[in-house]
């Protein structure tokens with residue numbers, strides 16, 4: 001799902017970045033956000049809605065809508081569309097509201 | 104506490120242009136953007152821009168971004184850039200609460216320019232929350248910033264310039280666009296953009312909308328239908344499209360939350376995109392030394408956002424006591440640019456909106 | 465109707481064309497049917513053949529006497545709304561803007577499409593200009609049978625390879 005050749009842009013090869021998605025090892029690349037790395041791996045469902053448990057993906061991709069919130073390294077409500085991917089991150093589908101974490 | 108003479112929230116075309124004027128006038132400037140890269144919408148705009156030479160027409164958005172950033176280079180010692188930093192709150196006395204890498208800190212500013220841009224509207228329809236239903240800008244971000252295909256087969260909803268442009272960019276990324284639907288009886292954006300995708304085989308369907316998205320864990324198909332004069336779906340006209348992505352391009356609304364925390368007066372002006380700040384001709388809000396420009400003030404174009412940013416920057420610099428050479432003359436020239444950009448049929452809505460806002464102010 | 469589906473009618477297209485006689489030399493045909501704030505066609509033409517004028521919202525007007533068919537406006541127009549045409553015996557020579565990957569190569573046969581995106585005939589690519597000046601809007605020179613003068617508009621996007 002990565003674009004290799006593009007008429008206007010160039011996407012040079014970059015180092016891969018390993019991370020865990022619900023315990024499974026996946027690879028993103030340098031420069032990815034968590035959400036972009038997941039999408040490149042074909043993962044579109046990022047969370048579940050609070051009451052009806054409906055699947056949710058990202059919507060705005062710029063940090064406005066909260067539809068991409070996931071649990072990352074134990075922290076809930078992380079905006080994965082604007083959070084840079086780091087090697088070894090443990091990313092989990094968030095169910096329900098998650099816990100508030102301090103500022 | 105960290106202090107700054109002028110904090111600009113939002114490093115899109117409006118914020119960057121304002122920064123240049125302030126720096127040129129001798130001010131100390133802090134630009135804050137929650138994205139890791141400066142540029143706002145320009146980061147993903149691979150197409151050539153309209154307008155005139157003064158707004159870099161015929162150059163691509165991504166290249167214009169470089170010009171705007173390079174313009175700031177000579178003033179490095181007075182410029183502080185904080186990317187990956189979200190302004191979470193603005194307190195009294197222009198104290199900004201910022202968040203970077205989970206760390207919270209405050210900046211005290213003498214003056215604040217809000218250039219936070221806009222957010223994309225959602226559209227109500229059955230299953231509109233399924234993964235695979237994405238805002239057009241999000242699709243653009245995924246493709247043009249991260250180099251990832253949002254899907255293989257797309258339905259585009261909305262024929263404004265954003266829908267038309269993103270439709271074309273999807274084709275450029277090697278993705279099939281099955282159709283572009285528009286609820287109104289005519290194309291909303293520039294016809295040249297519409298013709299560009301039509302001749303590449305994308306059906307452009309007026310008086311048509313999406314009825315529902317189909318799928319379990321993600322979009323597997325979409326159902327579209329024709330609309331009657333009252334914009335109601337006509338039963339029996341449903342058509343199922345084999346798509347894995349539904350791209351929503353039905354308009355933007357100004358991101359005014361932060362602005363409202365400063366206590367400025369905001370009014371609803373439909374033509375400008377929703378709740379917008381009341382402004383004077385210097386882009387001053389109703390609170391002293393708080394300014395707003397670009398999409399957060401009125402949904403428009405990058406070209407006008409740049410010009411508005413420059414006018415704002417000049418005023419803000421003078422309000423801080425800096426001298427701006429030829430200020431009067433330059434402001435006139437910039438206002439003339441705006442007048443030109445808004446002079447035709449596409450600018451009519453904004454012209455009306457601005458008039459309304461002037462009356463309200 | 466173009467306002468509904470983006471397809472210019474035959475009459476609209478013909479109204480923008482020069483005479484057959486004028487077409488013995490290459491001429492730019494501008495299909496910019498609506499008033500929009502834009503004028504790079506005017507400012508990019510080295511021969512002052514295009515006028516938008518004082519109000520940048522006005523539609524561009526071309527002086528075919530001045531136009532040399534050089535094609536510079538073709539890759540400077542953000543609307544990709546300009547094409548150069550020339551009649552050469554039983555062939556039409558065209559210069560079109562093209563922003564897809566991969567670019568066709570000289571000598572390639574390509575599917576030529578009309579304004580509705582339908583394949584109408586086969587064309588032959590003669591030259592591909594894609595240097596710095598074109599800045600990623602390549603200028604493709606091609607020939608199509610003369611019958612398709614008013615129908616041919618671009619070439620089909622070559623299927624994209626992973």
Ligand SMILES: Cc1cc2nc3c(=O)[nH]c(=O)nc-3n(C[C@H](O)[C@H](O)[C@H](O)COP(=O)(O)OP(=O)(O)OC[C@H]3O[C@@H](n4cnc5c(N)ncnc54)[C@H](O)[C@@H]3O)c2cc1C
Pocket residue numbers: 112113114115116117118135136137138141142143144145148150151152153188189190191218219220221239240243264265266268269358361396397398399402403404405406407408
């Ligand atoms: C698909 C598409 C195509 C377009 N095509 C054209 C075109 O061809 N020609 C044209 O002239 N215009 C075009 N536009 C419009 C143009 O992009 C916008 O009008 C312009 O970018 C507005 O500039 P801005 O600086 O006001 O906002 P933006 O570019 O949106 O920048 C706002 C910035 O503020 C930041 N921000 C927001 N909130 C916060 C916060 N709380 N803390 C920190 N930072 C924050 C954001 O990260 C962003 O970087 C297009 C827009 C889209 C979406």
Ligand code: SF4
Pocket residue numbers: 491492508509510511512513514526530531532533534535536537538548
């Ligand atoms: S083809 Fe060349 S001469 Fe003719 S209008 Fe375009 S730029 Fe001018």
Ligand code: SF4
Pocket residue numbers: 295494495496502503504505506516524540541542543544545546
């Ligand atoms: S440059 Fe292209 S889109 Fe702009 S006015 Fe000229 S013909 Fe129209």
Ligand code: FES
Pocket residue numbers: 057058059060061062063064065066067068069079080081082
């Ligand atoms: S997708 Fe909207 S906040 Fe991440």
